[in-house]
Amino acid sequence: MYIAHRTDEPVVRNQSLKTHLTNTKILCERYGADLGLKHVCGLAGWLHDAGKYSEKFQNYINQVHTETVGKQKINHAFAGARMLEHHFHFQQKNEYETIFAELIENVIMAHHNPGGPYDFIDPVGRKNQHHASGLNRLPFSEKMRETMTDWTVEEIEQRFFTDFEKSDFEAYLKLALKEIQQKNEDDLLDYQLYYLRFIASCLVDADHSDTAAFASDKDYRPLDTTKILRTYQAANEKATAKLANKVVANSQMRALNQVRQAMSEQSATSGKGPIGIYKLSVPTGGGKTFASLRFALNQALTHDFKRIIYIVPYTTIIEQNAAEIRKQLELDEDDYAHVLEYHSTLNEDGLNFNYYYAKDTWDAPVIMTTQVAYLNALYGRGSKNLRHMHRLISATLIFDEIQTLPAKTISMNNAFLKWLEKEKASTSLLCTATQPTLEAESLENHIPEATEIVQDLPTVEKQFQRVTIDTHFLKSAWEIEDLVDFAVQKLEEVNSVLVVLNTKAAVKAAYEGFKAQNEAVTAYHLSTYMCPAHRKDKFKIISKDLATARTGEKKVIVFSTRLIEAGVDLSFESAIRSLTGLDSVIQTAGRCNRNHETALAKTYLIKMSNSAENLGSGLEEIRITGDITTSIVEKYEDSELMSSRAIADFFERYYGKNQIDKTLDYPLPNDQSGEKTLYKFGHKERCGSVVNEDAARYVNEAVKDIPHIWLFAAPQTISENFRVIDSQTTSVIVPYNDKGNNIITTLLSDSASFEEISNALKEAQNYSIQIYGNLSNSNGFTKGISAVETFRGSLIYYANSGSYDDNVGFTNSLSLAMF
Numbered sequence: 001m002y003i004a005h006r007t008d009e010p011v012v013r014n015q016s017l018k019t020h021l022t023n024t025k026i027l028c029e030r031y032g033a034d035l036g037l038k039h040v041c042g043l044a045g046w047l048h049d050a051g052k053y054s055e056k057f058q059n060y061i062n063q064v065h066t067e068t069v070g071k072q073k074i075n076h077a078f079a080g081a082r083m084l085e086h087h088f089h090f091q092q093k094n095e096y097e098t099i100f101a102e103l104i105e106n107v108i109m110a111h112h113n114p115g116g117p118y119d120f121i122d123p124v125g126r127k128n129q130h131h132a133s134g135l136n137r138l139p140f141s142e143k144m145r146e147t148m149t150d151w152t153v154e155e156i157e158q159r160f161f162t163d164f165e166k167s168d169f170e171a172y173l174k175l176a177l178k179e180i181q182q183k184n185e186d187d188l189l190d191y192q193l194y195y196l197r198f199i200a201s202c203l204v205d206a207d208h209s210d211t212a213a214f215a216s217d218k219d220y221r222p223l224d225t226t227k228i229l230r231t232y233q234a235a236n237e238k239a240t241a242k243l244a245n246k247v248v249a250n251s252q253m254r255a256l257n258q259v260r261q262a263m264s265e266q267s268a269t270s271g272k273g274p275i276g277i278y279k280l281s282v283p284t285g286g287g288k289t290f291a292s293l294r295f296a297l298n299q300a301l302t303h304d305f306k307r308i309i310y311i312v313p314y315t316t317i318i319e320q321n322a323a324e325i326r327k328q329l330e331l332d333e334d335d336y337a338h339v340l341e342y343h344s345t346l347n348e349d350g351l352n353f354n355y356y357y358a359k360d361t362w363d364a365p366v367i368m369t370t371q372v373a374y375l376n377a378l379y380g381r382g383s384k385n386l387r388h389m390h391r392l393i394s395a396t397l398i399f400d401e402i403q404t405l406p407a408k409t410i411s412m413n414n415a416f417l418k419w420l421e422k423e424k425a426s427t428s429l430l431c432t433a434t435q436p437t438l439e440a441e442s443l444e445n446h447i448p449e450a451t452e453i454v455q456d457l458p459t460v461e462k463q464f465q466r467v468t469i470d471t472h473f474l475k476s477a478w479e480i481e482d483l484v485d486f487a488v489q490k491l492e493e494v495n496s497v498l499v500v501l502n503t504k505a506a507v508k509a510a511y512e513g514f515k516a517q518n519e520a521v522t523a524y525h526l527s528t529y530m531c532p533a534h535r536k537d538k539f540k541i542i543s544k545d546l547a548t549a550r551t552g553e554k555k556v557i558v559f560s561t562r563l564i565e566a567g568v569d570l571s572f573e574s575a576i577r578s579l580t581g582l583d584s585v586i587q588t589a590g591r592c593n594r595n596h597e598t599a600l601a602k603t604y605l606i607k608m609s610n611s612a613e614n615l616g617s618g619l620e621e622i623r624i625t626g627d628i629t630t631s632i633v634e635k636y637e638d639s640e641l642m643s644s645r646a647i648a649d650f651f652e653r654y655y656g657k658n659q660i661d662k663t664l665d666y667p668l669p670n671d672q673s674g675e676k677t678l679y680k681f682g683h684k685e686r687c688g689s690v691v692n693e694d695a696a697r698y699v700n701e702a703v704k705d706i707p708h709i710w711l712f713a714a715p716q717t718i719s720e721n722f723r724v725i726d727s728q729t730t731s732v733i734v735p736y737n738d739k740g741n742n743i744i745t746t747l748l749s750d751s752a753s754f755e756e757i758s759n760a761l762k763e764a765q766n767y768s769i770q771i772y773g774n775l776s777n778s779n780g781f782t783k784g785i786s787a788v789e790t791f792r793g794s795l796i797y798y799a800n801s802g803s804y805d806d807n808v809g810f811t812n813s814l815s816l817a818m819f
Helices: 017-035 038-047 055-063 079-087 095-109 139-144 153-163 166-181 185-190 192-216 225-244 251-271 288-303 315-328 353-361 371-379 407-423 457-463 480-491 504-517 532-550 582-589 620-635 644-660 693-702 715-721 737-748 754-767
Strands: 003-007 013-016 277-280 307-312 339-342 366-370 395-400 427-431 467-478 496-500 522-526 556-560 574-578 601-608 729-733 768-772 797-799 816-818
Touching: 003 017, 003 055, 003 192, 013 017, 017 038, 017 153, 017 192, 038 079, 038 095, 038 166, 038 192, 079 095, 079 139, 079 153, 095 139, 095 166, 095 185, 095 192, 185 192, 185 407, 192 353, 192 371, 192 715, 225 251, 225 288, 225 307, 225 315, 251 288, 251 457, 277 288, 277 407, 288 307, 288 315, 288 395, 288 427, 307 315, 307 371, 315 339, 315 366, 315 532, 339 353, 366 371, 371 407, 407 427, 407 644, 457 644, 467 480, 467 582, 467 620, 480 496, 480 504, 480 574, 480 601, 496 532, 504 522, 504 556, 522 532, 532 556, 532 737, 532 754, 574 582, 582 601, 582 620, 582 644, 601 620, 620 644, 729 737, 737 754, 754 768
Parallel strands: 277 427, 307 366, 307 395, 339 366, 395 427, 467 601, 496 556, 496 574, 522 556, 574 601, 729 797
Antiparallel strands: 003 013, 729 768, 797 816
16 A cells, blocks of 8 residues: 555554545545536646655655654655656647646646745746756746656556556546636636636645545545525525614614615625626615625525635724624624634634634635735735635625725736636625725726626715715814814814824824823723734723713713724714825714714814824825825815715726836835836736746747746746735734733743643734834844743744733833743
């Protein structure tokens, strides 16, 4: 028996290579079928570990558990690719066969590569010791022709075909070729990055799942998510009907609910429509969470989709929406396996095996995740990101607050949505009150026209008009003292005010300035210098105080960064917003008068001085969008600023400026020419147009022994340079309440067990903040720092007890310590 894996805990067990290849092939078939590539992906799974048939590998794995054998590096990943190439060796491949072979061979060779599939043509000139030029121009082709000393193709084939019938393999190969020939050749070339990553994702997920099943001695059974979503659809319709029949005494609230119900019905009807790209332009407070859920569940019912994926900008939205959806679908409040929250702040201690399986594989009917995790599934480095990509197929992708997608990722994301639409593989729903102009023809890489769900949008906007934006105070720049005086003045007119500023320092200064003069008013501070557990507690307290304020029994004011602008269900009587992008201004206005508590509320747009907000390095985007907002204010009346017309105008100007600067195409970091972008490395026509002149010359002249290649994408260069968030941050555990203090105490304890430390680190995610920069190299944080290496060999940072305040969170004027 040829062995793929062996474990000696608790007893020696072997997994045969035939079993592993068969299991991986079956899982790959299951995943690949979602894109009509059942046998293409199955072939990759069947061949991926063929190199383990080598004498050298079998000797190694048989010795490793019986003797003291050092870890050996045996190349087993390339053999399956060489086997496939050997099949075509004596025949002239046509274009489809060449593309087919290049896709599968690359995926097989790279299934252990952290950067994912290899570049076909290197667009940046990566150093390579094997060539006199010092540059690796054709990574894929060169690896296909690299001399192998661990095995020969003949040896691998001879053993492979003792476990499997050659006639079965050849018949299977024909089925796979037939599938690839069903695809349009231009589409295969234009969207090769996504076909390649999809096949790689299916393989890596299947390989890891089967290996983990053997290692843990558990039987992994993928969920029948299509069937589960059908039951959810029925439960949701029942809950929706119950909510529609609920009696509401307040006439204004009743009218608002009627409009919400109408949009819910429109969402349900659209959900029965074809696969494609849709927009849900629901004004703030319009109930888009449940409207989008109803749309997605009807899409699942109509098209047998396997999952619904919510993609949101902030983790706070995930927690809130997940709780609401579980309640709506009559699920247990801790059912994390079926409504999966995939984000870094979840306390995983005590959760069951099904949750961990769902987290690793994204095998869940409903997934709530962040923009960062979604974009990393498409372009990010590492197997964790790569294995999630294929779950984006056969799904409804709900982009909550789509306007917050980073500008540099716009072209790459639009390309992916166009591919989904062409393949009829998944439906995309763009949700926001401030819809960006991603379809505008002025945008070089725009998406197809999206179907708007909300009928007669201008009329709906008027029906939802509960707040206006007042721009009269933009003529002069304010200091913190001016802002505080104005807030005091507004609190004489209303009982609750929200103040949103652009920087954490300005928010803290305004909060402290107000508190010093107005102790009788209940004031709160919110920023990302407060850990998630702290912010969550504050939201609950603020919500209760706002209810009391509505009765006139107290005055409440909240000073916050933009974290409050989306997915936070708090309602103020008035708001003050520092100048920024119009979309963000409207989101702040959306925190006012959410349930029509008054006839019409006001949001005041102001301009803070440079000294008050200090929009320096890294905050240039706020200044740019603020300037565009100013130009919009000059063109429109205040009463029109929240209209879809003004919003579209804002985004066209914003994208226009970014397109000139090539920002939308994700510029290659540190590229001096300004011409190279990650978008170009995967989305341009083949060969010469995507590489520099030296690489083109290398392709055409220098390489005589490498045949012409059809594919050109540079997926490894993309994954190595792709970062959704540019700024480097360091996680710092804070001593918020007894729990935070206990976590730090446990991690500092010499007597803490491995399990106690492991649980403390999991819990720490909810008690951590992100500090910009690398603290170990920062002069500002080195005084008084001590270090202890954890069992994971890493340094964990924590804030001293004196540096965390129950009102403002971490204050960087105090010291940090490290262990």
